Amino acid sequence: MSFENTLVQGAPSRPEFHFTPPNGWMNDPNGLVFFEGEYHLFYQYYPAAMVWGPMHWGHAVSTDLVHWTHLDAALLPDDDGMCFSGSAIVDSSDCCGLFGGKPGLIAFYTAHRVLSDAPNDYVQEQCIAYSSDKGRSWQKYAGNPVIAPPGFRDFRDPKVVWHEQSQHWIMALACGQSIRFYRSTNLLDWTLASEFGAGQGRHTTGPWECPDLFELPVEGGEGSRWVLVVGVGASEDNWGSFTQYFVGDFDGVHFHNENAAPEVLLMDESRDFYAVQSWSDVADGRRLAIAWMNNWLYANQIPENGWRGNMSVVRELALVATDAGIRLRQDFAREFGGQAAQAQKSLPASVSLSAGQDYRDEGAQGPGYGRTSLTLSPCAAVALYLQQYAWPDLELSLEAGALSLSHRREGQSxxxxxxxxxxxxxxxxxxxxxRIELEWFSDHGSLEVLVNGGLISLTSLCFSPGGGQAPVIAVTEGQAVIESLTWSLFDGAEQDDNQSVA
Incomplete structure (x- = not known):
């Protein structure tokens, strides 16, 4: 079997279980909020071209996180500038005074205003818009900006959360190479509280972007911790844009990192998981998140077919106590488990394989979900084929008791x-x-893999023909035991993703 992944020329098929825009360009998810039975997904959107341009907020709603209905764009550029990334919350008690005593939705966004044709001559300020009709129409606040430019350029992507202990709304803002925290009691007047970032985590020549802030209980440990998620902008001195996170305490003013300052915790180890955002106000208390599946080093050049860009599958986030410390764990949202399938199969009993042997099932191609548990002998190596038989998507190896997982990707466009x-x-x-556990979700143009209960995430664009198949597990060295293997191939018949409101 060849270990060569070559992109097939031609337009990609639209994913069946990953959100895509109806047309044009899409990047960051924005304004994720749950309100009156609907999940709202906003996103950076430019409907007039296949590359990044004047940013709108595209808008879709769902009741199950799988089937999405497109609505009209919520926020459009105007004389104040483009509508960059941000967040949304439910103002249930009308503390802002804009809803006549009733609950309403508030979106926080960055207005990006270009001042001249000179490179990097722009200003960024924080603004709000509000909706009294379940997000179907939006009014920009007459008092914008709610936070004026501080005197430096990169000042964007407001994430607003409620901090119960201090009884304040908190806004996390990306400010160059750091995150600033602001406080408010009415969502309109904001005061700078603190700044976090110097000497912390990974810094590149790209700016910090798209912060998220939330608290989670610790599974297998005590109490809870706060998580600060930060996107690191693309730079050519590394592998492009990526997402890191910090675990610690937030007291309503300061974020305290409980790990060593230089330690880098990645939400994803591959190349296409960026601008991660989580939903606010989810009724069942889960922390649900989604990411833009792309990388700024090649985002404007990936294959397109009337649209460009897609989101990841929605993930459920948790914190777990490990030997290395408290870490994020990810699961595919449980809503994806009930889709109609062409084939649902499982291995009836464990299977032992030696070098040169493989386990395969000549199943139909298409989007699919699978999971397996493998045990490798010393100095063993295994290749997994999850998208196409022509090359392995993943290679596992065990040397000196240490497991490693490798991925290679090539492309010709x-x-x-x-x-x-x-x-x-x-x-x-x-x-x-x-022993290693793998869980994966394959679709047209992408492959998402969770390793060892979701402690490791690998999210990749994979532009190959097919986009899902019955798995093939081949032993190339030593011996391996397939302890369990289940998979489902979806026909997409119930998927009405990308349906528009007339």
Whole structure:
């Protein structure tokens, strides 16, 4: 079997279980909020072209996180500038005074105003818009901006949360290479509280972006912790844009990182999981998040077919106590487990394989979900084929008791920048035991893999023909035991994603 992944020329098929815009360009998810039975998904949107341009807030709603209905764009550029990334909340007690005593929705966004044709000559300020009709129409606040420009350029992506202990609304803002925290009691008047970032985590030549802030209980530990998620903007001195997170305490003023300042915790070890945002006000208390599946090094060059860009599958986030410390764990949202399938199969009993042997099922191709548990002998190596039989999507190896997981990607599209940056080849440490668990979701143009209960995430665009198949597990060295294997191939018949309101 060849270990060569070559992008097939031609337009990609629209994903069946990953959100895409109806047309044009899409990047960051924005304004994720649950209100009166609906999940709202806003996103950075430019309907007039296949590349980034004057930013709108696209808008869709769902009752199950799988089937989405497109609505009219919620926020449009105007004389104050483009509508950059941000967040949304339910003002249930009308503390802002804009809803006549009733609950309403408030969106926080960055107005990005270009001042001249000179590069980097722009100003960014924080604004709000509000809706009294379940998000169907939006009014920009007459008193904008609610936070004026502070005197430096990169000042954007407001994430607003309620901090119960201090009885204040908190806004986390990306400010160059740091995150600033602001406080308010009425959502309109904001005061700078503190700044976090100097010497913390990973810094590149790209700016910090798209912060998120939330509290979660610790599974297998005591109490709860606060999580600060930060996107790190693309720079050519690394693998492009990526997402890191910090675990610690937030007292309503300061965020305290409980890990060593230089330690870097990544939400995803691959190349296409960026601008992560979580939903506010979810009724059942879950922390649900979604990411833009792309990378700024090649985002404007990926194949398109009337639209460009898609989101990840919605994830459920949790904190767990591990030997290395408290870490984020991710699961695919439980709503994705009930889709109609062409084939639902499982391995009836464990299977032992030696070098040169493989387990396969000639199943139909299409989007699919699967999971497996493998045990490797010392010095064993295994190749997994989840998208196409022509090349492995993942390779596992066990040496000196340490597991590693490798992924290689190549691509040919005729675009020099795409072919220079889309290709990658990397390995990830996956533990010090011979057993590994994998869970994956494949679709047209993408593959998402969760490792060892979701402690490791690998999210990749994979522009290959097919987009899902019955898995093939091949042992290339030593021996391996497939302890369990289940998979479902979805026909997408019930998927009305990308349906528009007439």
């Amino acid at each position: 005729g675009d020099e920048r795409f072919e220079r940056y889309f290709a990658h080849d990397f390995s990830v440490a996956a533990g010090n035991a011979p």
